[in-house]
Amino acid sequence: MRKKIVAGNWKMNTTLPEGLQLAKEVNEALAARTPKCGVIICVPFTHLAPIANEINAEKLGLGAENCADHRSGAYTGEVSAPMVASTGAQYVILGHSERRQYYGETSETLKEKVALALENNLTPIFCIGEVLEEREAGKHFEVVKAQIEEALFNLSAEDFSKLILAYEPVWAIGTGKTATDDQAQEIHAYIRGVIADKYGKEVAENTSILYGGSCKPSNAKALFAKPDVDGGLIGGASLKCADFMGIVDAWN
Numbered sequence: 001m002r003k004k005i006v007a008g009n010w011k012m013n014t015t016l017p018e019g020l021q022l023a024k025e026v027n028e029a030l031a032a033r034t035p036k037c038g039v040i041i042c043v044p045f046t047h048l049a050p051i052a053n054e055i056n057a058e059k060l061g062l063g064a065e066n067c068a069d070h071r072s073g074a075y076t077g078e079v080s081a082p083m084v085a086s087t088g089a090q091y092v093i094l095g096h097s098e099r100r101q102y103y104g105e106t107s108e109t110l111k112e113k114v115a116l117a118l119e120n121n122l123t124p125i126f127c128i129g130e131v132l133e134e135r136e137a138g139k140h141f142e143v144v145k146a147q148i149e150e151a152l153f154n155l156s157a158e159d160f161s162k163l164i165l166a167y168e169p170v171w172a173i174g175t176g177k178t179a180t181d182d183q184a185q186e187i188h189a190y191i192r193g194v195i196a197d198k199y200g201k202e203v204a205e206n207t208s209i210l211y212g213g214s215c216k217p218s219n220a221k222a223l224f225a226k227p228d229v230d231g232g233l234i235g236g237a238s239l240k241c242a243d244f245m246g247i248v249d250a251w252n
């Protein structure tokens with residue numbers, strides 16, 4: 001059975017003291033619950049090690065929001081997968097649309113990042129999703145298929161099985177405009193089919209596919225009720241403990 005997951009993506013928010021406070025709140029809220037899903041927070045690089053020291057890793061996973069496409073060396077300002085892993089983090093978001101859009105990330109660089117993440121025992125949370133014009137032109141299926149094929153289909157079935165995917169329609173991210181639960185189900189089922197065609201039904205059935213884009217306590221339950229939606233990647237609503245927990249509790 002594939003894992004149900006709610007993962008926060010803090011993006012470039014919170015100072016270190018603010019982030020530590022938020023992580024402690026989430027950690028305490030989870031200590032008082034038995035969540036029916038895995039819970040992860042993905043935080044800025046600067047916050048990883050201090051947060052790793054404060055949280056119960058049994059109940060709360062920790063991830064970075066990116067990593068470099070090189071192992072080490074003269075790449076000023078970059079943070080490598082081994083560095084992320086050395087903080088105690090277990091996950092890394094890769095291919096987020098904001099990285100693709102603002103920092104020119106391509107399938108070629110993402111391929112390197114995925115390989116380095118896996119080599120360092122980090123679980124990639126790999127993001128895919130179409131922009132509004134592509135959705136309106138009915139091209140969303142081919143866009144996500146190409147994103148998966150180009151960056152991930154070089155992996156062995158064993159390595160592919162280690163990934164978490166996140167479908168995030170770019171037009172729904174931070175806009176308050178969520179995909180409907182039917183739209184999410186339609187494309188999640190399609191993505192699972194694409195995986196099945198390449199790696200077989202068993203791998204596809206075991207891959208967690210999260211939905212991201214204006215997911216909040218009020219719409220999480222309907223989204224998560226869909227058979228191919230295995231949880232959420234949560235931006236804005238992960239910055240308030242009560243909202244984030246409201247989404248975690250949507251699995252109850």
Ligand code: PGA
Nearest residue numbers: 173174213214234235236
């Ligand atoms: P949002 O962001 O929940 O604020 O729309 C989701 C994401 O970008 O991962």
